[in-house]
Amino acid sequence: MARKELPLPSHFDPNKTGEVWRVEYQKRLEEAGMWARQYSIGPASKDTFRICLVAVDVQNTFCIPGFELYVGGRSGTGAVDDNRRLSEFIYRNLDVITQICPTMDTHQAMQIFHSLYLVNGKGEHPAPFTLISEEDVEKGVWRFNPELGFSLQVDGEYGQRHLLRYTRKLREGGKYDLTVWPYHGMLGGIGHALVAAVEEAIFFHCVARFSQTDFHVKGDRPFTEHYSVLGPEVLEGPGGEAIGRKSDKFFRKLLDFDAVVIAGQAKSHCVAWTIDDLLEDILSKDRSLVEKVYLLEDCTSPVVVPGVMDYTEQADTAFGRFADAGMHIVRSVDPIDTWPGIRL
Numbered sequence: 001m002a003r004k005e006l007p008l009p010s011h012f013d014p015n016k017t018g019e020v021w022r023v024e025y026q027k028r029l030e031e032a033g034m035w036a037r038q039y040s041i042g043p044a045s046k047d048t049f050r051i052c053l054v055a056v057d058v059q060n061t062f063c064i065p066g067f068e069l070y071v072g073g074r075s076g077t078g079a080v081d082d083n084r085r086l087s088e089f090i091y092r093n094l095d096v097i098t099q100i101c102p103t104m105d106t107h108q109a110m111q112i113f114h115s116l117y118l119v120n121g122k123g124e125h126p127a128p129f130t131l132i133s134e135e136d137v138e139k140g141v142w143r144f145n146p147e148l149g150f151s152l153q154v155d156g157e158y159g160q161r162h163l164l165r166y167t168r169k170l171r172e173g174g175k176y177d178l179t180v181w182p183y184h185g186m187l188g189g190i191g192h193a194l195v196a197a198v199e200e201a202i203f204f205h206c207v208a209r210f211s212q213t214d215f216h217v218k219g220d221r222p223f224t225e226h227y228s229v230l231g232p233e234v235l236e237g238p239g240g241e242a243i244g245r246k247s248d249k250f251f252r253k254l255l256d257f258d259a260v261v262i263a264g265q266a267k268s269h270c271v272a273w274t275i276d277d278l279l280e281d282i283l284s285k286d287r288s289l290v291e292k293v294y295l296l297e298d299c300t301s302p303v304v305v306p307g308v309m310d311y312t313e314q315a316d317t318a319f320g321r322f323a324d325a326g327m328h329i330v331r332s333v334d335p336i337d338t339w340p341g342i343r344l
Contacts, residue, residue, distance in 0.1 A: 003337040003344055005092040006039055009204070012091060017197045018065055018080040020190065028200060032207035041095045044211035049343050050098040051336075052257040053090070056229065056264025056271045056300075057105045058083060058198045061184040061191030063265060068184035068191055071266045071301050074312055078301030079265055083195050086263050086299040089332035090201040096336060096344055098257065099211050100202050101250075102194060103229040105185035105270065106220045110148050112166065113181050113225050118142045129308055132178040134167040152222055161238040162223060169234045178225070185219065216250060227273035230281065251281050259292055259342060263299035263332075268311030271300050272318040279325055290326040291341055295319060298331045 011031065035041065061068050063079040071079040090097065109116055115125035118132065120142055126132070136142050137160075144159030152159075167178050185192050194202070206213045219226040223243040225233040230251055232244030254260050260278075264271050275295065282289045302315035323329050330339050337344050 003096075003335065005335060006041075006094055008088060008091050009035060012087060012197070012201070014084045014088070014197075017084040017087065017195070018063075018077075019196070020060060020064060020193075021196045023196055023200045023203060025203060028204050029207050032204045035094075035204075036208040039095065041208055044098045044209040047096070047098045049096075049259070050257045051093075051096055051259045051261060051342075052254060053097050053100045054229075054254070054260060054262045054264070054274070055086065055100060055102040055198065055202070056262065056274055057103055057185075057266075058086065058195050058264050059105060059185060059191065060193050060195060061105070061186075061189075063195045068182045069303075071303060073301035074304050074310070075301075078304075082263070082265070082299045082301055083198050085332045086296070087197050087201040089263075089296070089299065090198075090205055093336050094205055094208055097205060097209075097261075099214060100205055101214045101216060101253075102202065103216045103218055103264070103270070103274070104192065104194075105226075106187050106192065106217045107183070107185045108187055108220070108222070109183065110151055111219075111222045112163070113179060114183060115180050117145055117148060118163075118180070119145045126180045128180055128182040129305065130180040131176075132167060132180065134164065134171050137164045137167050158238070162243075165238045166224070166234055173233075175233060187220070214253075216247070227270045228277040229270075229274050230277035233273075246277075251278070254278070255282075255285075255289060255292070257292070259294060261294045261296060261330075263296035265300060266303045266311075266315075267300040267319070268302035268315035272315060275322055275327070276318065279322060279327070283325075287326075291328070293322075293327040294330050294339060295322060295327055296332050297329050298333065 062071050063083055118126050132142050144163045146156035149155050170178060202213055216229050218229045221244045231246035235244055237243045262275060302311045304310045328340055336342055
């Protein structure tokens, strides 16, 4: 018998997905308890087939129009549409999602991908979306800003050596050039928060299923980018010292589930890099585990800045590679029990 999906609760307003507002936690707490009783939703601890939903960087900074790095995709409404579908997916499958793990892109002003970190010969900072190559650093087009040394506890010579090595490692690894991003995901700022509609759905799930939401902070290391929640772009500085580390604990956690569902922003960057790291780690352990991974293709969009950059093709190519490796490309609107390998 086909599983019957749950209805959407009356508090959910799909038209508010692109807005910022305060979640009424106490009301949702009471409603979630009644919802669980009404639809006989048991605690997550009783699940025999355990499903983890990884929601990558579903934050205002990426998902609300007008915010710093809104991911509109080519349609212009990408992240808003994605989060409406993601919220609906959570509500409809509340009874079978065992745990939700949101990742939180978390930054401060003095980081290698922000304009303050770099200066040219005139003391000017690069504009947002400037690409910094190894050649640019070698030629002195852009240099480490020595005024940051006091706060970052390094000297100018170290900062410059690190910048050169860093851009070289990106090139050698086939990564994008160092990108100067607009200030986004700033710790303590409103852009850092989860999108209200998704936060509300996640909180509702937590209460209804007695399943603590497991947040994962990433991107807070000053000397490296951190697109993937599983690890930074570069692990070591010029002297071999650690500037970031891989999250082996989170990787092991994910593999304890029977299915791992991944959604979020942006398809071309943090989502793709997270999946890429997950695939690499799986292949080094047990290739058959790749079939545990499900990619919600209609709940993620690529970075597109009209007239500046468009990563749609790169994102689609990456997802094609993930599918070829054995991961499942699925849609949130399709019943979860029709997905291959799901046993509810």
